[in-house]
Amino acid sequence: MGKEEILSYLKYAKIKNETLKKICYYFVEDYTAIQTAQELNLSRQTINNYYKIIRTLILFKQEELVSFMSENRLCNDSFSIKYINLGKNISYFIECNKKVFVIDSKENFLPKINEFIEEELEESLLNNKRTNCAKVLFNHKEKNYMITKLYKSSNLMQEFIDKRVKKFRGVNKQNLQLHIKESQFRYNYSTDYIYETLLSMLNLNNKTSTI
Structure with a gap:
């Protein structure tokens, strides 16, 4: 479902804008679907439906961010590569400019990074x-990489994801990558920014809401 389809769906949905704002708020605060359903006296199925819509919008926003990173070369020539280990499922991520970007096989703003790793x-x-971290230099002209050092470093992204997995009592293997992508977005931005971004994407930021 694309963004325009989502907005079209919401236009004819029975749920009120103020309720949708509250769902966004509880989502941003990382409430489970059950917790949000209890807070708003709605069914868990209804909350799951809107949580799915919100997560879809987050993925769109992350794609915009990756494109922006690529076009503006915001990582410059140096960055760190670390990894997340979830039940022996390894995912690598780039850490630069106080942001993290999970590397996947579909799209990356650095060429042939998967092959290099x-x-x-x-x-x-x-x-x-x-060691759990590599400092890497990237030559934009030659399109190649060089490891400058391997060292032990804190892995706040791993800690952040582990905390969320524990909170939700595990993650279905099929949803693992989506969970990591969502965690990436939450890690990179404040709750205030995420909330305002969601309201903007849902055309809800022109009205106030009291939680």
């Missing part, structure tokens, strides 16, 4: 308990 970095990171 697999061929030159993965074994060193995963098989050495004394």
